[in-house]
Amino acid sequence: MRIPKSLNLLLYIIGIIAFQEIVLRICFPIPEIENFNRINYQPGINPSKSDYLRNIKMLWKSSLDTSADFVHDLNYYGFRDYNWKIEKSKNKQRILFIGDSFVEGMTSDAENVISNGFKNKAEAMDLEVEAMNFGIMGIGLNEFMHLIVDVTPVFMPDYVFLVLCYNDMPFNNPYFPKTRLNPKYSNLMRPRILELIDMLIRKEPLPIRWSFNTKRFYPAVPSKNNPWTFFADSLIKQVRPDVARAMRKGEFNFFRTNWVLQEERFLRTQTNVESKLSMLNEYVKGLNSRLIVFYLPSRHQLSNYYYQFERHQCLSCPVNLDLTHERYHLHRKILQSNCSNLSIPFYDLTTELQIEEDKGRHLYWNYDDHMRGSTYVMIGEKIFDWWNNSL
Template sequence: MLSKYLKFINSKKINTFLLLTFTWIIIPLLLVEILMIVFEPYLFKGLYQYDPDLGFRVRPYINGNNRFGFNDRDYPLEKNQNKFRLLVVSDSFNWAGGKEGNYTALLEKKFDNYYGKSQVEVINVGYPGTHTGEQLAMLKKYGLQYNPDLVILGFFAGNDFRDADPERKRIIVNGIYIDIDKKDELILFGYPIIGKSRLLMFLQQKYKVYQELQKAKQDSAKMLSSSLVASLNLASAPIVEREKSPGILSKKAFLRVEKSRLKFCKIKDLLEGKRDKNINYIFQSILDMQKLLKSRNIEFVVAIYPDEYQVNDELLNEIFAEYDDLKRESYNLTCQQEILSKFLAANNIPYIDMLDRFKIEQNNHPLYLLREPHWNRAGNLLAADILFDYLVKDIDEFFGDN
């Protein structure tokens, strides 16, 4: 009798515990998940927003962006026929340096000095975190509304091939981007529904950001003390200049990113066709872009931007020193440029390979931000110079005809 009573008591305690758990933990968590779906447009107003066609876009008029979310001012959509207008389509390289210090803005200033104010309009058309296939969709939806004379596609050798998964759709959920399979996308009331906890994703992202910031601060503190000594030596000036902008990643995290990019060019994998799916997707996207622009009588040029490990021997040595499993002879360090330039030449698509100029200038001063894959002021200026030197003859012809 006593044992039955004890079982009854234990059973009642368990049921009470489960009921309380459900009431005070499960239900609130479910409510938070629902609220994060319903109130996403009102609670999450960061840099990015969901776009049903592109997956995501930069939110208009935030941090000085324009109506389409591009890192530039607004231009009239109706083009002045007496002016030359070019679009520069790319990814986060179109954001480094801000609106005024980006290579697209510096290129426009060079044209202003050469032809006169606003005779050549250089419109920055790029979203961070995109590859060529996604940029084609962006160009169709927003970029071509500007009716340009020329489109420059900026191709980053570091990750544009690597990230080019034809099935990928990068979407924004509660301010966080995630990659989903295109065919698995589910839309409800105009917003994506995903099979993951939004709250958990949000907390995980914030924790990762916090951890990385702490590591970066520790690295910066160590480098600051060493740079005080280095600054006494005039020969160390370029290094000190490089350290003025602390990296957003810790040293280990940055080397891990560069390693993942380098691995795309493993010779054995290339020969076995393991990269063909990504490469062919990029090729098809470029051909589609060429066809689209040709149908509108718009000129097309591809500019190839090098990764830092391709021009900075010190960084390359650090990568191989950090990862013993990487053997230098197993990698073709410039495979991206070789693959893309061969394809472009075969299809009569003009291109600008910036690799050699960046290699030369990197010996004089740093061209990339510290532990950050984008150009610093000097890198943006060099990219603008290279583009100007290539384009000025064709633009001269335009004004000569007019």
């Protein structure tokens, strides 16, 4: 029996469409939520979907410390992690790690981050967890609150781990609640070509599975986003020539200029975050999750070793500046008191890290103020041990 030509043609067209759909779904895996991205939590900007960071590689360098390139492979939502699923895995506890660049894992390889240290230690103990890295460089407590308010009802974690660093608390500006994210879920049954066309119309970056584009966190001169493009004459007087060269090339954080003087002022600034933590705690508790707070110290709070390198980035700094003094440990004590008053579990890692520094093990880089990869992993392991034994 001969198949009619019209039927052959129809089957051929159906086959082409099916093949195209399979290829497009493999090459362009769309996120489950269309309107969620890390860029929404960057302070001082009003982003549009065209600004979304999606399946892109971001390059971080600290050439004064190492020749290594630290590449951040960002997921569908712009975070340095695997591509998350909204639905929780069965029999796994889901934990959101919320924090700044120390949680994201700056100046470290992708596998050496706090959330992975936690997850690997859990797996070694035959405990299955989903440890999700929601770290965003350059944000503070108000942005953490905004992020927690948005992601907790969407991802429904068992725990929200709020990791506060030494520089997160001084900026104690009033928090004004924003409208909570109203997630717009993608229609996974819709032909992928139509979804991609809509994204192009909205000027969104397409979610390509393989990222070929690498973007610097800190662009080189003559970028308008590098202050050395416009203020080189004044900045050159503030840092050593080798530091200046690295900053101009975008190979070192150009915001580090004279930063230690700001840090000194921040660490002795009175603050109180009890009202903010109270709001977060009640909110998270209402969604059947649990808030836990952690504190990570500055390297200068632990040791005077790093100050010799800090002076290369601050030629106007005094010969000696000792931030290990008790008056610069104000914030962790305030945070401990605030959490105690609210019955929020709190773990201060200062003592644990101090012990390691006192052994002569330098946990941080010399010029960059972030931790080494092995330190992030160690912190993740210590957090797991404390969590597993205390709660």
